[in-house]
Amino acid sequence: MLTTGFKLWFGLCVLMVVAAVFAGYTTGGTETGPISLGWKGGVGNHVVYTLLMLGAASMAVMGIVSQAFRDSEPEAAIELLGVDEVPEAQSTIGNSWWPVFAALGLSIVAVGLVVHAAVFVVGIIIVVAIGFEWTMTNWSEKASSDPELNSELRERLMRPIEIPLIGALGIGVIVLAVSRILLSSSALGAVWVATVVGVIIFGTAFYISKRPSISRGLIQSILFVGIAGILIAGVISAVIGERDFHHKGPHHDEKSHMDEKE
Amino acid sequence: MTTTDIAPDSVAVDGQQKHTFIERLVTSTSSLSIGKSWINTGLFYLISSSLLGFFLDIVRFDTDRYLIFSNVDTFFQFWSLNRTALVLLALIPIIIGLAMCVVPLQIGANSIIFPRAAAFGFWLWFLGAGITVFGFLADGGFGAPDSGSQQEAVALTLVGLLLVITGICMSVICLLTTIISGRCMGMSLRRIPLFSWTMIVSGTLWILTLPVLAANAVLTYVDLRGRSAIYFGSEDLIWEQISWVFTHPQIYVFVLPLIGIAYDIVPVATKIRQRNHDLVLILSGLFGVIGFGAYAQPFFDTPGTPVREEALYVVTAVLAVPFSLLLLAGVLETLRMGARNLTRHPPAPLVLSLLSLLLLVSGTIVGALRAIEPFELIDTTATTAQMKLTIGAGIVAAVAAMLWWGERIIGKKSKQGFGLIAGALIATGALLSGLTETINGFLGLDDFTKVNFLEKVSSESTAKVFIFFSFIGSFLFFVGSAIFLIVEFLRVRNGSESEVNPWGGHTLEWTEEVVTVSSERPLLDIEEKVGVDDV
Numbered sequence: 001m002l003t004t005g006f007k008l009w010f011g012l013c014v015l016m017v018v019a020a021v022f023a024g025y026t027t028g029g030t031e032t033g034p035i036s037l038g039w040k041g042g043v044g045n046h047v048v049y050t051l052l053m054l055g056a057a058s059m060a061v062m063g064i065v066s067q068a069f070r071d072s073e074p075e076a077a078i079e080l081l082g083v084d085e086v087p088e089a090q091s092t093i094g095n096s097w098w099p100v101f102a103a104l105g106l107s108i109v110a111v112g113l114v115v116h117a118a119v120f121v122v123g124i125i126i127v128v129a130i131g132f133e134w135t136m137t138n139w140s141e142k143a144s145s146d147p148e149l150n151s152e153l154r155e156r157l158m159r160p161i162e163i164p165l166i167g168a169l170g171i172g173v174i175v176l177a178v179s180r181i182l183l184s185s186s187a188l189g190a191v192w193v194a195t196v197v198g199v200i201i202f203g204t205a206f207y208i209s210k211r212p213s214i215s216r217g218l219i220q221s222i223l224f225v226g227i228a229g230i231l232i233a234g235v236i237s238a239v240i241g242e243r244d245f246h247h248k249g250p251h252h253d254e255k256s257h258m259d260e261k262e
Numbered sequence: 263m264t265t266t267d268i269a270p271d272s273v274a275v276d277g278q279q280k281h282t283f284i285e286r287l288v289t290s291t292s293s294l295s296i297g298k299s300w301i302n303t304g305l306f307y308l309i310s311s312s313l314l315g316f317f318l319d320i321v322r323f324d325t326d327r328y329l330i331f332s333n334v335d336t337f338f339q340f341w342s343l344n345r346t347a348l349v350l351l352a353l354i355p356i357i358i359g360l361a362m363c364v365v366p367l368q369i370g371a372n373s374i375i376f377p378r379a380a381a382f383g384f385w386l387w388f389l390g391a392g393i394t395v396f397g398f399l400a401d402g403g404f405g406a407p408d409s410g411s412q413q414e415a416v417a418l419t420l421v422g423l424l425l426v427i428t429g430i431c432m433s434v435i436c437l438l439t440t441i442i443s444g445r446c447m448g449m450s451l452r453r454i455p456l457f458s459w460t461m462i463v464s465g466t467l468w469i470l471t472l473p474v475l476a477a478n479a480v481l482t483y484v485d486l487r488g489r490s491a492i493y494f495g496s497e498d499l500i501w502e503q504i505s506w507v508f509t510h511p512q513i514y515v516f517v518l519p520l521i522g523i524a525y526d527i528v529p530v531a532t533k534i535r536q537r538n539h540d541l542v543l544i545l546s547g548l549f550g551v552i553g554f555g556a557y558a559q560p561f562f563d564t565p566g567t568p569v570r571e572e573a574l575y576v577v578t579a580v581l582a583v584p585f586s587l588l589l590l591a592g593v594l595e596t597l598r599m600g601a602r603n604l605t606r607h608p609p610a611p612l613v614l615s616l617l618s619l620l621l622l623v624s625g626t627i628v629g630a631l632r633a634i635e636p637f638e639l640i641d642t643t644a645t646t647a648q649m650k651l652t653i654g655a656g657i658v659a660a661v662a663a664m665l666w667w668g669e670r671i672i673g674k675k676s677k678q679g680f681g682l683i684a685g686a687l688i689a690t691g692a693l694l695s696g697l698t699e700t701i702n703g704f705l706g707l708d709d710f711t712k713v714n715f716l717e718k719v720s721s722e723s724t725a726k727v728f729i730f731f732s733f734i735g736s737f738l739f740f741v742g743s744a745i746f747l748i749v750e751f752l753r754v755r756n757g758s759e760s761e762v763n764p765w766g767g768h769t770l771e772w773t774e775e776v777v778t779v780s781s782e783r784p785l786l787d788i789e790e791k792v793g794v795d796d797v
Contacts (some may be wrong), residue, residue, distance in 0.1 A: 091375075100288050100382075102382055103389055106389075110393065110421035
């Protein structure tokens with residue numbers, strides 16, 4: 001029995017062959033050239049003809065593979081899964097963060113193309129990371145017929161990678177932001193900023209520890225506001241720039257020596 | 263096809279996990295939710311672009327005052343933003359949103375196919391639209407860039423446009439796949455409702471033509487950012503490269519689904535079976551084919567043979583008129599036969615879908631006149647007129663569709679009377695602007711392609727009178743859009759719960775039962791339960 005996949009790929013193959021022959025005749029091909037793959041005469045525009053014929057060959061290979069592996073054949077699926085009837089054709093998919101993050105990554109890539117190479121690289125990293133996560137999610141959803149087992153499988157596989165990486169990335173970003181804040185403040189101001197931020201963190205942690213029944217949403221909100229505040233302040237500080245430092249490096253010493261010689 | 267058809271169940275977590283409103287909004291993969299996001303954002307851009315169009319017409323009428331536009335270059339930037347936003351950020355998104363919500367229901371699929379890709383398409387378009395608008399506001403846009411910073415802003419606009427196109431194409435691929443491979447048992451392509459059919463035709467043509475627009479953007483981007491070794495000479499003529507999207511024949515492709523909307527609404531509203539269904543399928547398909555406009559790019563004209571004077575361009579422009587008239591005649595015939603079933607107050611969507619078809623016919627007539635060489639209308643305001651009439655037709659049809667299917671999509675009743683007023687105002691505004699711009703075209707007023715445009719306007723007193731009416735038309739268009747937004751907002755906020763099938767519709771989207779696709783030959787279960795004829 002010919003599978004649906006085979007029919008589609010074979011149809012596309014035929015379409016591309018017809019397109020190639022048509023392109024051949026309309027771009028100066030001889031009478032028998034386009035229909036004999038150039039064996040008996042010219043095929044017209046070589047680039048277009050070759051591309052379309054290569055496309056047709058690819059479609060044919062896909063069709064053969066699809067047929068050989070009985071892709072999308074219900075009986076094969078029943079056999080493989082060991083069930084009595086074929087599962088739902090369109091399974092329900094839950095909410096997912098990957099589409100929005102992937103779009104964000106691609107947008108960062110696009111903006112990075114215009115603005116700065118570093119932004120472009122960050123976008124590429126995000127796209128690759130999200131691509132990997134998305135692939136793993138899709139793979140896990142088809143690992144078995146038990147959704148809970150699939151979900152657990154993904155967690156077991158990905159959490160040991162995700163948690164340390166996201167943690168390290170988060171810490172790195174926060175350290176960078178805090179360092180920008182401290183470097184843009186005056187010497188005394190930096191001490192005050194560090195003291196006030198330290199007291200706020202300590203006070204918040206103390207408050208949370210004293211209320212074990214505090215809601216998860218409130219903790220999330222506190223963390224979100226705190227981290228967003230640090231990041232925004234960090235970006236603003238980075239734009240303002242560092243304060244003036246009285247360097248005591250080699251350059252300064254050289255200058256001093258020269259003064260002394262004079 | 264492929265393993266998607268036979269995959270085991272995915273994790274059905276929608277009802278199991280509690281999400282906040284923001285989480286649901288951002289992470290949802292339900293076709294209804296994604297569709298609503300498309301519609302809401304499209305409506306936002308519709309209001310913004312119609313307000314901008316109103317301001318632009320004020321400046322055209324009173325050229326001494328630039329209002330928010332500091333000079334003629336800025337005026338041009340916002341003029342081109344207005345067109346881009348109306349088509350790519352308002353009309354197409356609203357239509358895609360409607361299709362996301364309605365098409366899976368119409369064909370008996372329980373969801374859109376590739377739901378995550380559909381969500382990805384929306385977010386890509388959403389972010390791309392933001393970048394495009396930001397590029398315009400940062401002195402970028404589609405004008406010839408002068409300084410380095412302006413070049414960056416223009417480049418930003420172009421990459422934004424690329425993201426917008428990619429997002430639209432991604433979503434359309436999901437829609438087309440759903441219609442082609444997600445149909446229920448017994449529903450051949452000949453039997454699918456006409457809105458879904460016109461989505462196949464227009465979606466296919468969007469996929470065929472929008473990548474060409476993307477290629478235009480890439481070409482310009484390479485010129486802007488590339489080395490001197492690669493230079494196509496397109497960076498100073500960006501608008502000339504992409505303006506083919508907003509005129510004949512391409513403009514028809516964007517509003518093609520309005521035919522499906524009208525043909526789905528009128529037979530149900532008049533309680534008459536649509537006659538010559540196959541003929542409508544063929545005519546709407548042919549109308550789509552003549553709307554293929556990627557070839558009609560004056561930028562790539564070979565010397566001596568301008569594409570807009572070639573036979574294909576003129577013949578398709580003229581053919582569009584009988585096709586649109588025949589499509590209108592089909593609807594009028596159904597209306598005539600079912601007139602006895604109508605009350606004194608016919609449903610608002612019925613009236614609006616007729617108005618949208620009338621606007622389309624007007625647009626095709628102006629398009630045909632514009633293409634006939636002796637009239638010399640090609641570079642005149644007739645171009646604007648054709649765009650306003652055609653896009654107006656699409657927007658009015660979208661209003662009709664929201665009033666018709668909104669009760670099914672949102673589950674709440676809307677104020678049909680106010681919806682009718684909104685749609686009628688948009689239609690009147692588009693018609694008034696379109697007709698006056700056509701007359702101005704005959705008076706020889708240039709479309710905005712030359713720097714001395716505003717000076718020329720101020721010296722033409724007769725043209726100025728008609729510009730005043732065009733300005734009134736733009737105002738009505740804006741007011742109608744604003745009223746429609748308020749109507750939809752009030753529906754979501756205060757609307758009472760609607761019935762499952764308020765119009766007595768006979769297609770699958772009005773059935774109460776959830777259609778479950780459970781085999782390679784879907785709807786076998788439904789067939790056994792209720793009989794395929796009932797479906």
